[in-house]
Amino acid sequence: MNSRDSRRIILPVLLLAAAGLRLLYFGEIRGRADFIHPGLDAGYHDYWARGIAFDRWTPPPDQPDPLIRQLPYFRPPGYPYFLSAIYRLIGAAPAPARLVQFALGVLNVFLAFWFTRRWFGEAAGLIAAALAGTYWVFIYYEGELLEPVLLITLTWLALLALGQWTADGRPAWLLGAGLALGASALARPNALAWLPAVALWLAWRIGDWKKAARPAGLLVAGTLLAVLPVTARNYIVARDVVLISSNGGINLLLGQDPEAVADHASSETGNWSCFDYPALLAKASAKAGRPLKASEASRWFARKARQQIIGRPGVTARLLALKTLLFWGPREVSNNKIEELERAASPVLRRLPLSFSFVLAWGLVGGALTWRKRRDTLPVAALLLLLIAAYFLSFLPFIAAGQYRAPLTPLLMVFAAVGLVETGRLAAGSKPVEAVAGLAAALALWFVIGINYTGYCPSEARWHLGRAISLERAGDLAASETAYREVLRAKPDLALAHNRLGVILAKQDRTAEALKCFEAAVAADPALTDARFNLGLALALQNRLAEAIPEFEAVLRIQPDHADARHNLEQARRLLGSPKANEP
Numbered sequence: 001m002n003s004r005d006s007r008r009i010i011l012p013v014l015l016l017a018a019a020g021l022r023l024l025y026f027g028e029i030r031g032r033a034d035f036i037h038p039g040l041d042a043g044y045h046d047y048w049a050r051g052i053a054f055d056r057w058t059p060p061p062d063q064p065d066p067l068i069r070q071l072p073y074f075r076p077p078g079y080p081y082f083l084s085a086i087y088r089l090i091g092a093a094p095a096p097a098r099l100v101q102f103a104l105g106v107l108n109v110f111l112a113f114w115f116t117r118r119w120f121g122e123a124a125g126l127i128a129a130a131l132a133g134t135y136w137v138f139i140y141y142e143g144e145l146l147e148p149v150l151l152i153t154l155t156w157l158a159l160l161a162l163g164q165w166t167a168d169g170r171p172a173w174l175l176g177a178g179l180a181l182g183a184s185a186l187a188r189p190n191a192l193a194w195l196p197a198v199a200l201w202l203a204w205r206i207g208d209w210k211k212a213a214r215p216a217g218l219l220v221a222g223t224l225l226a227v228l229p230v231t232a233r234n235y236i237v238a239r240d241v242v243l244i245s246s247n248g249g250i251n252l253l254l255g256q257d258p259e260a261v262a263d264h265a266s267s268e269t270g271n272w273s274c275f276d277y278p279a280l281l282a283k284a285s286a287k288a289g290r291p292l293k294a295s296e297a298s299r300w301f302a303r304k305a306r307q308q309i310i311g312r313p314g315v316t317a318r319l320l321a322l323k324t325l326l327f328w329g330p331r332e333v334s335n336n337k338i339e340e341l342e343r344a345a346s347p348v349l350r351r352l353p354l355s356f357s358f359v360l361a362w363g364l365v366g367g368a369l370t371w372r373k374r375r376d377t378l379p380v381a382a383l384l385l386l387l388i389a390a391y392f393l394s395f396l397p398f399i400a401a402g403q404y405r406a407p408l409t410p411l412l413m414v415f416a417a418v419g420l421v422e423t424g425r426l427a428a429g430s431k432p433v434e435a436v437a438g439l440a441a442a443l444a445l446w447f448v449i450g451i452n453y454t455g456y457c458p459s460e461a462r463w464h465l466g467r468a469i470s471l472e473r474a475g476d477l478a479a480s481e482t483a484y485r486e487v488l489r490a491k492p493d494l495a496l497a498h499n500r501l502g503v504i505l506a507k508q509d510r511t512a513e514a515l516k517c518f519e520a521a522v523a524a525d526p527a528l529t530d531a532r533f534n535l536g537l538a539l540a541l542q543n544r545l546a547e548a549i550p551e552f553e554a555v556l557r558i559q560p561d562h563a564d565a566r567h568n569l570e571q572a573r574r575l576l577g578s579p580k581a582n583e584p
Helices: 003-029 040-054 078-090 094-120 122-134 136-142 148-168 171-187 189-206 213-238 248-254 274-288 294-311 313-328 339-344 356-373 375-395 402-428 432-449 460-473 477-490 495-507 511-524 529-541 545-558 563-576
Strands: none
Touching: 003 094, 003 122, 003 136, 040 078, 040 274, 078 094, 078 148, 078 171, 094 122, 094 136, 094 148, 094 375, 094 402, 122 402, 136 148, 136 339, 136 402, 148 171, 148 189, 148 375, 148 402, 171 189, 171 213, 189 213, 189 375, 248 294, 274 294, 294 313, 313 375, 339 460, 356 375, 356 402, 356 432, 375 402, 402 432, 460 477, 460 495, 477 495, 495 511, 495 529, 511 529, 529 545, 529 563, 545 563
């Protein structure tokens, strides 16, 4: 079969298979509570996109107003704007956005084929497409309101533009590559690390630093064309210079907390979501002793992070090693939801065997074989390696998560496809010994990379908690009660779960049971103001006003501006005839 026949037959089959897997997974998730009521970053993106598309800025009932319109962007705006365009064009129902993302995922499969075939041959292109089409991580993220699928598309567009510049030298391709890199940075600011990497590659390709200045300038110009409108918006809104988003400092601080590296909750910030950013800004301002702008707060968090980096060199070194092992390790480190447990619960995803360890092992073999056997493709291989290295290093000071390495995986798949093809050619030719050596190396690397050196284990409690919150938002009290009890079975001392279970029971007029839950929540975390307030309410409903008053007072000591606590305290004192001597 010649290359034209393979494109006519094998490629359409691969694309149809990729689309079929995605439709099967879509049918599986469309009935879930978090499909309709996404949480954490996905819920924030959904809220933000609806606000842009329809000027509706009412946050979810259980979340504070994140003040997106009044503050510089806390999170990068690229994906929310992409999502808002979908909402404006085809509606904001839960299904259309996911279907668009699944279609984009199939496009990414085609782009993997196109780029790999262009530089490494037809067979490698088809294998790269097969890997991209059946990789469960890609399919999973395409079903979430998160940025990996968009970032992968933009990465391929930048690479294709750079490849075309290599072929014909037209400056417009460099400008286009810069635009794609800038758009990538708007989805994930770490993509800015690709700019110096590509500039270095341009200088190496041209062979003269002075002659490389103009092409590098076009690349930078394209990037700035994409990024500077966001910078201008941030300044106009808040008179604050924030290039893209202001979350860099707090993310850097999270990256220095051993407990936060893979769990994303710091002793400095506690458990929080993006909706809580105004409260975090206020907290930083209170500690700094003056109101801080968003950029100043980011620098304040970053300064605390740098103090920890410099002041604890041993801890810093161990954390760097831990994050390296997590980033390149066999487990999908959780960020929003618990990806590996989501996969285990999915009849579609759990049947897809392709793993990151397999891709990385064959990618390493493919890189070595490219150096030995495919010297004609070294310039493109060097570009891919520079991008992989720059992106990884940009994340090293921060937190580890499978979501963050997903955009690198297609680049590794290019090398993996080359490794598989070249090993097959050696076996089919007159060099079976080299073929066996390549296969043995890949298997050995697969085994070594597949060892979980860090001992990382996804949190069953967090997985049940995410499901419970989504079910609660959907109004399914019975199912959410069951899920919260599953959380407490996995982690009995989780105050948040005790508190939310108490709320669910109170909604069902099971006040005595709810009271016990609130008591357990306060015992587990005395500073959890929601639990103390709910405990006070439950005691007041049982006419135990003398016991309720100290709970409302405790809330006001922790959070003096808690209006509901103050109102209920005054009401309880009035009914009990209690003096105000102990008022906070």
